[in-house]
Amino acid sequence: xxxxxxxxxxxxxxxxxxxxxxxxxxxxxxxxxxxxxxxxxxxxxxxxxxxxxxxxxxxxxxxxxxxxxxxxxxxxxxxxxxxxxxxxxxxxxxxxxxxxxxxxxxxxxxxxxxxxxxxxxxxxxxxxxxxxxxxxxxxxxxxxxxxxxxxxxxxxxxxxxxxxxxx
Numbered sequence: 001x002x003x004x005x006x007x008x009x010x011x012x013x014x015x016x017x018x019x020x021x022x023x024x025x026x027x028x029x030x031x032x033x034x035x036x037x038x039x040x041x042x043x044x045x046x047x048x049x050x051x052x053x054x055x056x057x058x059x060x061x062x063x064x065x066x067x068x069x070x071x072x073x074x075x076x077x078x079x080x081x082x083x084x085x086x087x088x089x090x091x092x093x094x095x096x097x098x099x100x101x102x103x104x105x106x107x108x109x110x111x112x113x114x115x116x117x118x119x120x121x122x123x124x125x126x127x128x129x130x131x132x133x134x135x136x137x138x139x140x141x142x143x144x145x146x147x148x149x150x151x152x153x154x155x156x157x158x159x160x161x162x163x164x165x166x167x
Contacts, residue, residue: 049075057082 046068053064056079064078071077100108 046073049073053078 050061050064050068053059053068053075054061057064059067059082067078067081068075071081098105
């Protein structure tokens with residue numbers, strides 16, 4: 001007679017876990033039910049994505065399904081592929097190649113370099129002029145304050161000298 005409490009080993013591929021259960025039939029039924037619910041949810045989600053693509057594009061149901069399968073059900077990629085306005089007009093996304101000769105390119109680089117050097121020189125010169133003006137203003141203010149202190153000190157000394165003379 002077989003043992004009714006035998007341990008059953010179940011492998012769940014979604015989590016890659018091995019489960020042991022003494023009540024193997026009940027556990028197996030729960031796993032099957034969970035997988036069925038998951039499969040149903042995936043199917044519903046795929047139908048929603050197909051409906052979204054059909055609404056956003058002029059694709060039929062079959063075309064939308066085929067495009068989604070090509071793009072691994074990435075609906076944004078399918079819609080972008082549908083919209084690509086530059087390909088519809090025949091224009092390329094890349095800029096046209098440079099049609100200048102090597103000499104023209106070299107001279108252009110030299111001009112760019114010299115323009116940058118000139119801008120940097122002008123900026124340094126303006127900055128130096130501003131610093132010089134600030135220093136001159138500061139020096140003038142300090143001299144004025146010193147002259148004012150000297151004048152006050154001289155007037156105070158003169159007043160003291162006058163008092164000494166009067167006394």
